[in-house]
Amino acid sequence: MPTALEKARQAPDSMKARILSAARKLFGEYGYHGVTTRMIAQEVGIDISTLHYHWGEKQDLYEAVLTDLSDEIHAKLIEIEGLVHGKPLEVRLEVAIDVMCDHLFGNPDSAHLMLFSHFSKNRITSELDAHISRHLANIAVAMGLASDKAHVPPQANARVLAVWNSVINFAAGEDLFRPILDLDRPAYLSVVKETLKFILLPAFTRQASREK
Amino acid sequence: MPTALEKARQAPDSMKARILSAARKLFGEYGYHGVTTRMIAQEVGIDISTLHYHWGEKQDLYEAVLTDLSDEIHAKLIEIEGLVHGKPLEVRLEVAIDVMCDHLFGNPDSAHLMLFSHFSKNRITSELDAHISRHLANIAVAMGLASDKAHVPPQANARVLAVWNSVINFAAGEDLFRPILDLDRPAYLSVVKETLKFILLPAFTRQASREK
DNA sequence: AATTGATTCCATCATTTGATGGATAACCAA
């Protein structure tokens, strides 16, 4: 028996999918407590009871949104791993930054959701957490910070986390940062990529040359 | 006539100060919408009406918390500017990271509040925003990224923002990241500092040597 | 057309939440 989330994916025009999409947008903008079920229903243009009919309780819907996000990020990381496979470290880092930035700038709600999910005290522990741990080791090895997936030192994981967070921050913080930097959207995206590379490349390539 | 915030500061044991402190703690943990006035009142051990008597509406209290935080960060940045004045760039960066990390790890609510304040879509524009713009230029010049406070290129501001965000992230994300890295508190703080320096020092010192 | 199951909306409920009025108590100056 397929779950509600699987049903929504199979039929992107279905009511389940439309509700999930609206919920994702609003939860991403205002956070869990900042969104009411009525707001989501209104966004879709339906009654609240229809929403409950498809997704049950508010929290269940939120968890579905997080699961959906988790799978999306998971797929993106897999894609990046494929893209950078066998390339030299500098290229790997550049590609990873470019692809991740493009994705999150194209889906700012994803970036916001990750922030909310990561930093809420009353965190609803979700599959996102599991994915983070799972991928950290892979990325650390791919970035040349560790040679064995099973034994990644905390320093290496911390470095990957720093990169990861920087990308999310610039994507999720566009509303605040872009006016401060006084740039239009394309320029902001470009400056962010350049900044991340400026900051990260020297550190990681130095690390790589040390290990040679 | 002193404002409520000034009164609270003048008398740290006063009811106004106790409410402000509890509000700051809870808003920092759960965000604006995740906190009810009753939660704050219960934290202090008083009735809700007493809370309203001292601070008026919930949003007024929240803005007072943000103003308080803004002043605290402002003072910390002034302190850092004094500490690093005249020192070489590497030392400036190291000291800034150490002092900012120590402060935010000692006051995790501050880090959380800044995150909430920065990344909420329904941002309550506060003095924090003004402070960010004001300090960015100063820090950029202090870090050797620009020679003139009045004309800091967006790239330089973006680099300062990246550093700034990294510190806040590691402080606010301790609950999530520390279990992932499997470290105790002192070790986590130490790894974070080491990571930030590892990532940031090469980039900024390369920049400085270029400009010589 | 009739049956059946899935879907949608209307009306409504119980709780929670922000906020207020009024009574009471504490403090303090004259």
Next chain:
DNA sequence: TTGGTTATCCATCAAATGATGGAATCAATT
């Protein structure tokens, strides 16, 4: 003491919110 100001709590309200039951509608199958 007295008078007035300040501070605190109790009771309560109106609105918002999550959630549900049931009637009505739609779609597919026979």
